[in-house]
Amino acid sequence: MNDHSITLQESGQLLYRQTRRGESNCQRKGQVKTHRNHQPKFIGKIPRGMAAKVMACIKNHDWRQNSDLIALRKHGYTPYSRIFDRSYQPKPLRITARSESREALSALSLALAANCDYSPYSKYMFEVILPVAEIAQRMGVLHVYNNGRKAYDVLLHALRVLEQLDYVVVHRDRESDSGQNKPMRVFLTENFFTSRGMNLKSVRQWLYKYRQWATSAGIAVSLRNKYERHQLKMARLGIDIDRHHSLKNRLNKIKRWVISPEIFNEKESIIANLNTSVIAHNKQHISSQDLSEVRYQMAWWTWSASDACTPIIRLKLENAIKTEFPHLFNHSTSTEQYYRLLLERAGIPLP
Structure with missing residues (x-):
């Protein structure tokens, strides 16, 4: 006999002792048990550019034929709560994941x-610029x-x-509200693209065309400002x-894997041409004081656009100068002193 069907024999009859099995069902008073509150489904807006191409490849992906997922299920999952438990042994699962799991993986990948x-x-x-x-x-799985x-x-x-x-690469940190470790920053890896049938050459071409499209459409500055606001938000937290x-x-x-030499050459050529054209144009019309400006x-600009400078560092230096020297913005003749102070604060030799 099992624990839930305990029997007693009394005067030749079998008497069943009531167990606590199904007690939660009795508390619902006949209400249907909720299988899940929400069905995972991407309900956001499909953006233009490279994101649309990546999402198209994700929609055509079949998780039942994903070799990485099959290998992981054969070995077994390890939840984050047991990641530091050496005694935990993952349990192998059946090869094919349930439809609910596949829906959640597809919806999350699209988001x-x-x-x-x-x-x-x-x-x-490939940082995800959105809170969890x-x-x-x-x-479609947020339950309040x-x-x-x-x-x-x-x-x-x-x-x-x-x-x-x-x-994905997930950076977890302690949340101030709940005091628990929650995912704070999420980055896509190269395997996120290659597992969906996208090769390195295609990703590089999409990045290059995406940069050209953003520049021609006039949204490159707005995208950069959006990224800087995200960096400042992470710094405040x-x-x-x-x-x-x-x-x-x-x-x-990840960056070394995806960045092609053409993108770096384009960046360096743009900066070099900008420096040459501006200085050559102004040499004929401005004085020596204006030339130094x-x-x-x-x-x-050259240093702030390089890899040595991050958006947070640039904005901190600019805000510090604006706070300490507000008089520099009252007259246009103080531009030279403003950029000179910035270079000195950043430790850059003066040209």
């Missing part, structure tokens, strides 16, 4: 691809209780699966990945 930063000039490539709660809302608590366990489980597949060296090495590896300004 990540739609809100990813595809700029090749960012410090770290909003990602859950875009994939009556007391206002937000839950998105479907997203967290699917994100952990993508992390074990090495499709105290989320810094500079101390996590293994994470930085992994992100740098142009040199300081171009030196600052």
Whole structure:
């Protein structure tokens, strides 16, 4: 006999003792048990450019034939709560994932691809510029209780699966509201693209065309400002990945994999042509004092556009100068002093 069907024999009759099995069903008073609150489905807007091409490849992907997922299920999942438990042994699962899991993986992949930063000039490539709660809302699994608590366990489980597949890199940090470690920054890896049938050559071509399209459409500046606002938000929250060296090495590896020499050459040629044209044009019309102003300004622009400078560092230096020397912005003749102070604060030799 099992634990739930305990029998007693009394005067030749079998008497069954009532167990606690199904007690939760009795408490619902005949109500149908909720299988799941939301069905995962991408409900966001499909952006233009490279994101649309990546999302098209994701929609045609069949998780039942994904070799990485099959290998992971044969070995077994490891939840994040047991990642540091050495005694935990993953349990092998059947090869084919359930339809609910496949729906969650597809919806999450579409939401990540739609809100990813595809700029090749960012410090770290393929960062998702969206909080996790909003990602859950875009994939239709954000559940808000009556007391206002937000839950998105479907997203967290699917994100952990993508992390074990090495499709994403997740940086977790302590959330101030709940005091728990939550995903704060998510980056797509090269395997995220190659597993969906996208090769390196195609990704590089899409990045190059995406940069050209953003420049011709006049939205390159707005995209850069959006990325800088995200960096400032992470800085205000105290989320810094500079101390996590293994994470930085992994992100740098992703950038080395995807960045082509053509993009770097285009960037260097644009900066060089800009410096040459501006200085050559102004040599005939401006004085020596104005020429030094142009040199300081171009030196600052060149350094701020290089990999040695991040958007956070640039904005911190500019805001510090504006706060300490507000009189520099009252007269146009103070531009030379403004850029000279910026170069000195950044430790750049004056031209």
